Amino acid sequence: MKAMLLSLLFLGAAPSGPAPSSLPPEALGAPPLVDASPTAWSCTIDTLRAGKECVFEAEVPPARGANTDVESANIKLLKDASRALCSEAVSIARDGTPDPKLVAVCERKYADVVGRCGIEGNTPVVDAKGRFAPAARACYRALSSVLQDVQLMASVASTCCECAARSQCPGNGESCYAAVSRQQAGPTTLACMDERCHDACSMMLPPSASIPRQSPSRASQQHTDSAAL
Template sequence: MKAMLLLSLMLLGAAPPGAAPSSLPPEALGAPPLVDVSPTAWACTIDTLRAGKECVFEAEMPPAGAPSSDVEKANVKLLQDASRALCTEAVSNARDGQPDPKLVTVCERKYAAVVGRCGLEGGTSVVDSKGRFSPAARACYRALSTVLQDVQLMATVASTCCECAARSQCPGNGEACYADVSRQQAAPAALACMDERCHDACSMMLPSSASIPRPAPARGSQRTGSASL
């Protein structure tokens, strides 16, 4: 009985005669793997720069060649052309779609000061053909990212206040206002003016009213005279 049971199991497990061969040809096992060279989600690109995301400098660049002024100019121009869009978007996103042309101008000026150093001496392109930043552009990318993040902070905490300060002709308005307010370094006279004329717009970044130094009131001329009898 046991022998018949074992024989039945062996017959069930055996491959039927004339079974179809594998559909995978033998040479396919030795074929080289297919490589997707498109940028990954972690590649450093203009999009990650715009979003302020952490990224990987995964571009594959040819060995650096002799310095070329044409390559250097092309690197700077490529990034400079993106400045208006990046700065406008950085300010607008931080302000829920509200523009601040003056802060965009501040951003473009700061961006231009950095991008001028992104030519990489013309030894290699700043991005590859897939739009990925070159590993040699790491310092450039970080500097540009810092500019955009600083401007976003200014837009978030200082923009509304500085717009009011400019309208109210408070001292220290303009470009200096954005940096001073976002760092809480505004001068006493500016703080007093903002507290008096722009309290609602600046309340988030102002110290308590009681702690703000106030300029001493101007003393009026006192006229003394002797009464004639």
Template sequence: MFTAILLLLLSSAPDAPDEALPPEALGAPPQANEQPTAWACTVETLQSGRQCVFEAEVAASTAVKDQAASNVRTLKDIAHALCLHAARPSSGLAADKNLVGQCERKYTEAAEDACGLGGKVPVIDAKGRFAPEARVCYLKLEKVLQDIATMATVASACCQCAEKQRCPGAGDSCHENVSHQELGTNALVCLSHLCGAACSLMMPEDTPSMGAIRSTTQARRPTRAVESL
């Protein structure tokens, strides 16, 4: 009898007021985190070269001409900052000004070629993430920056010395030629003689010496016939 009365009282008691659970509680309703994940493809991953995921959600654009121009302009606006970073040698020296200029030209060409996206969607969403449709654009820009970073590491000091010493081959093509070991004989001799320390990592083992060049030059000179008396 007592048990029946107790159950009746419990069933008739008013419900406890609902209390909102803190977000971190296990029983709390799930909440979507709309912030970019650590894997999102952003300007930061483009600069660092980290692997990433194209996770942006962008709405289709109707003003395709304006959107295409805006896409290219958005990426060109950050070209200088990205190229300054890419053209800085790993030794910590200042960015190579020749490489910065070369980088900006190639970066701009890539942006104009592949990053308009036909004006169909924004290239970057409001949270700074590259759109999935921008994959080709992103990869082309990334390749430009990676190539410049490689040349800054292996050729920057050598080419700066070549320019200072006025060696043959100095100039815009120096970085690519040094990186690919495609310098001419005279340039190799000059760099070996005047920029040995700066160029030691990229000099071929069979680099001719200055003496060898002189000997070869002298051997090629035509001999004058001695007139008989």
């Protein structure tokens, strides 16, 4: 038994010399290997639609100066996607219920941004695989902001503004969406919504008691008094 223990100690003892290395010394100073292949996080129309974070990694040729044909192609490409993107943004936020008026608002806002997305024709806005170019970063962010704003309007203001339009409340129409979603509707509009569209607008209305009410006009008051007599 003693002999066995001694043999195990000798076998497990560390060698006296330097530990052998499986890598040559020059390997430790070699530059890291980079995988430049596209990832699943590339910025595309799909990530724009979904509002996902992404990476601008398109493979585009070097910029060769302004080119009006490329600029026009960039703008046309993004404009062609506006109808689908805006319709989906509204429909998803409303569980499949359309709102043509809000879609029109979205398309107009989207078109205003796209007009600045030609990036002067220096490079295609997307590459052959549909990935947004790094130079289109500001354009992509602006378009994403439009779609997110519209989704917010669809979620909190669409049903209310539809009712306000049917009820002929002041401040209805396209301006209603922004005013309601930002809680900037005027007192007269709020009073009308509270009276005629309370259920549809309840999520965005302040307490009824806090809504300023216009006092009846002198003529209306006189008419009421006369009727009472």
